[in-house]
Amino acid sequence: MTETSARFREFKMPDVGEGLTEAEILKWYVQPGDTVTDGQVVCEVETAKAAVELPIPYDGVVHELRFPEGTTVDVGEVIISVDVAPGSGEPVAEAAPVQAPVVETPAAESDEEEAPKGRQPVLVGYGVAESSTKRRARKGTSVPEQGAAAAVQAAVQAEMNGHAAPPAAKPLAKPPVRKLAKDLGIDLATVVPTGPDGIITRADVHAAAAPAPAPAAEPVDVSRETTPVPTAEVQPAGARETRIPVKGVRKATAAAMVGSAFTAPHVTEFVTVDVTRTMKLVEELKGDKEMAGLRVNPLLLIAKALLVAIKRNPDVNASWDEAAQEIVLKHYVNLGIAAATPRGLIVPNIKDAHDKTLPQLAASLGELVSTAREGKTSPAAMQGGTVTITNVGVFGVDTGTPILNPGEAAILAVGAIKLQPWVHKGKVKPRQVTTLALSFDHRLVDGELGSKVLADVAAILEQPKRLITWA
Numbered sequence: 001m002t003e004t005s006a007r008f009r010e011f012k013m014p015d016v017g018e019g020l021t022e023a024e025i026l027k028w029y030v031q032p033g034d035t036v037t038d039g040q041v042v043c044e045v046e047t048a049k050a051a052v053e054l055p056i057p058y059d060g061v062v063h064e065l066r067f068p069e070g071t072t073v074d075v076g077e078v079i080i081s082v083d084v085a086p087g088s089g090e091p092v093a094e095a096a097p098v099q100a101p102v103v104e105t106p107a108a109e110s111d112e113e114e115a116p117k118g119r120q121p122v123l124v125g126y127g128v129a130e131s132s133t134k135r136r137a138r139k140g141t142s143v144p145e146q147g148a149a150a151a152v153q154a155a156v157q158a159e160m161n162g163h164a165a166p167p168a169a170k171p172l173a174k175p176p177v178r179k180l181a182k183d184l185g186i187d188l189a190t191v192v193p194t195g196p197d198g199i200i201t202r203a204d205v206h207a208a209a210a211p212a213p214a215p216a217a218e219p220v221d222v223s224r225e226t227t228p229v230p231t232a233e234v235q236p237a238g239a240r241e242t243r244i245p246v247k248g249v250r251k252a253t254a255a256a257m258v259g260s261a262f263t264a265p266h267v268t269e270f271v272t273v274d275v276t277r278t279m280k281l282v283e284e285l286k287g288d289k290e291m292a293g294l295r296v297n298p299l300l301l302i303a304k305a306l307l308v309a310i311k312r313n314p315d316v317n318a319s320w321d322e323a324a325q326e327i328v329l330k331h332y333v334n335l336g337i338a339a340a341t342p343r344g345l346i347v348p349n350i351k352d353a354h355d356k357t358l359p360q361l362a363a364s365l366g367e368l369v370s371t372a373r374e375g376k377t378s379p380a381a382m383q384g385g386t387v388t389i390t391n392v393g394v395f396g397v398d399t400g401t402p403i404l405n406p407g408e409a410a411i412l413a414v415g416a417i418k419l420q421p422w423v424h425k426g427k428v429k430p431r432q433v434t435t436l437a438l439s440f441d442h443r444l445v446d447g448e449l450g451s452k453v454l455a456d457v458a459a460i461l462e463q464p465k466r467l468i469t470w471a
Contacts (some may be wrong), residue, residue, distance in 0.1 A: 006085075007083050007084060007085045008063060008081050008082065008083055009058045009060070009081065009082050009084050010078040010080075010081050011042075011057065011078070011079060011081070011082065012075075012076050012077060012078050012079065013045070013073045013074065013075050013076060014054070014075065021074060021075055022047075022072050022073060022075060023045040023046060023047045023052075023072070023073060023075070024045060024046045024047075024070065024071065024072045024073070024247065025045055025067055025068070025069055025070065025071050025073060025079065026043075026044045026045060026051060026069065026070075027044045027069055028043050028069060029042055029043060029044070030042045030043075030062050030065075030080075031062065031065070032062050032063060032064060032065065033061065033062060034061070034062045035060070035061055035062075036058070036059070036060060036061070036062055036082060038055075038056070038057055038058060038059050039056075039057075040056055041053045041054065041055050041056075042054060042055070042062075042080060043079070043080070045073075047379065051375045051376065051377075052378065052379065053376075056080070056082065058082045058084050059084065060083050060084040060085070060086060061083045061086045062080065062081075062082055062083075063081045064080065064081045065079070065080055066078050066081070067079055068196075071196065072247065171188040171189055171193070171200055172193065172195075172198050172199045172200060173188055173193075173199060173200040174199070177201065177202055177205060180202055180205050181200075181205045181208075184205060184206075186208050188200055188205075190208065191204050191205060191207075191208045192208075259406060260404050260405070264320070264404050264441040264442075264443065265441065265442040265443060266401075266439050266440075266441070266442070267439065267442045267445075267447070267450065268401040268402075268437055268438065268439040268440075269437070269438050269447075269450055269454050270399060270436065270437050270438075271435070271436050271454055271455065272433060272435045273433065273434060273435075273436060273458040273461055273462050274422055274424065274431045274432070274433055274462055275298070275417060275432050275433065275434050275462065276431045276432040278298060278432075278461045278462075278464050279298065279417065279432045281301065281464045282296060282297060282300075282301060285358075290359050291358075291359055291362060294359060294363055295362055295365060295369070298414075298417060299337075299365065299389070299391055299414070300358070300365055301461070301464060301467075302389065302391075302412075302414055302457070302461065303335060303353070303361060303365065303389060304460075304467060305456075305457045305460035305464075305467070306335070306389060306457055307333060307335065307353060307354055307361075308456070308460060308467060308470050309452075309453045309454075309460070310333055310387065310453070311354065311470075312456055312470060313449060313452050313456065314329070314331075315444075315449055316387070316409055316410050316440070316444075316445055316449055316450070316453050317329070317330045317409070318409045318444050318445075319386070319407050319409060319444075320409075320441060320443055320444055330386045332352055332355075332386070333352070333353050333386050333387060334349040334352070334353065334384050334385045334386045334387075335349055335350045335353035335386075335387060335388075336349040336350075336385035336386075336387065336388035336389070336405055336408070337349070337350070337365065337368055337369070337388070337389055337390075337391075338391070338402075338405075338411075339368075339372040339373075339377075341372055341373065341375060346372060346377055346382060347382060347385060347388055348368050348371070348381040348382050349368075349382065349384065349385040349388075350364045350365065350368060351384070368381070385407070385408055386408060386409075387408055387409070387410050387411070387412075388402075388404075388405045388408060388410075388411040388412070389411070389413075389414065390402050390411060390413050390414070391413075391414045392413055392414065392415060393414050393415045393416035393417060393434065394416075396416050397415060397416060398415045399414075399415035399435040399436070400415075400437060401413075401439060402439045403439065404440075404441060408441075409440055409441045410438060410439065410440040410441070410450070411438070411439050411440075412436060412437070412454075412457065413436065413438075413439070414436060415434050415435040415436065415437070416434065417432050417433070418432070418433060418434070419431070419433075420432075420433040434461075436454060436457060436458060436461075438450060438453060438457075440453075
């Protein structure tokens with residue numbers, strides 16, 4: 001290894017979750033020439049589970065950003081290089097800020113070359129030994145550096161000049177795009193790519209399948225997305241449809257919900273309950289000194305009611321192990337709270353919620369909600385849940401039939417709390433009323449157990465003093 005090459009340390013996309021294979025670069029916080037220190041956050045990435053900030057494990061000066069914002073990068077790919085010895089005096093080629101590749105521009109050779117075998121994904125904040133690393137090459141690296149578009153143009157030009165076309169390289173395209181081309185009967189070798197490094201996108205395949213080719217358009221700016229996202233600039237005026245790529249959190253959520261719906265036999269039960277006393281208790285707790293500065297709302301008491309109901313009916317806190325053909329009873333409760341975010345539905349959970357006092361539960365709930373709103377929920381916060389609450393009432397909905405979070409046996413949906421006429425002490429009076437819905441896995445929870453859990457939650461919300469006698 002030369003002194004010049006020893007100056008640079010390459011930081012690779014780490015596996016920031018369990019078994020993740022890729023992540024999208026949402027935002028760079030540094031540019032070439034910036035000084036960085038060990039532990040400094042250099043970028044934010046979005047995985048299939050959450051948005052995560054990545055710290056750099058080196059001191060030095062940023063030399064190169066390998067990918068633009070909006071690019072989906074495989075785990076193990078180099079995303080940034082750092083000059084760790086900027087004062088050594090060795091000549092270094094100046095690296096410009098990363099830009100989206102254009103099909104006519106040659107790509108850097110270092111993005112495609114093989115390194116020694118044995119490289120493992122890097123954990124955040126840690127490096128790897130140079131002697132035991134491998135740069136994972138992209139599939140189809142036999143395509144020339146100028147990209148597949150230039151190869152197609154060269155073939156066309158050769159044919160026009162009466163010469164044999166050069167041997168065609170395998171087009172670059174991801175498996176879903178290849179399947180789309182196969183379904184539409186499109187030969188990928190005839191498709192002109194617009195993606196980074198000559199990668200064929202879904203839009204390229206659709207364009208090739210169009211009955212009448214449109215006039216040549218200006219090169220599409222792919223600096224923000226590797227999969228085309230309809231925008232005012234690239235979408236025809238008066239378009240009747242808009243296509244949005246499904247990726248990241250939304251893609252993972254969709255897959256999980258489909259898997260849950262078609263794996264676990266869902267049953268949903270409903271109960272309408274008078275929660276007037278609970279609403280009065282919420283107002284009283286807001287003035288309590290022990291709850292000062294904490295988020296106090298009906299969801300807090302509903303969560304506590306569910307925890308008490310689980311304590312009284314512990315068999316509902318379980319999961320189904322298909323591989324081992326076993327029912328796993330959990331002696332702890334990691335309480336999940338479904339949260340709608342701009343990136344999709346996520347379900348972070350409060351660890352060991354069963355051991356928390358009401359003020360502790362309020363603090364944990366407030367932190368969970370604020371973190372989710374900021375898009376900073378960590379993958380660890382969304383793993384290991386045992387039971388979930390989804391509050392659809394905040395949208396003005398009376399109730400719903402929630403789908404189980406994968407690996408859990410029950411989920412409680414809370415509807416809107418409304419003033420309604422209600423028979424109270426023999427007279428019709430206006431009362432605060434809501435409808436609860438409990439969905440459960442019928443392999444684990446039978447009708448009797450599910451009914452007991454739901455009835456206990458309703459009874460506590462109707463008479464919240466039971467929190468003292470039943471807890």
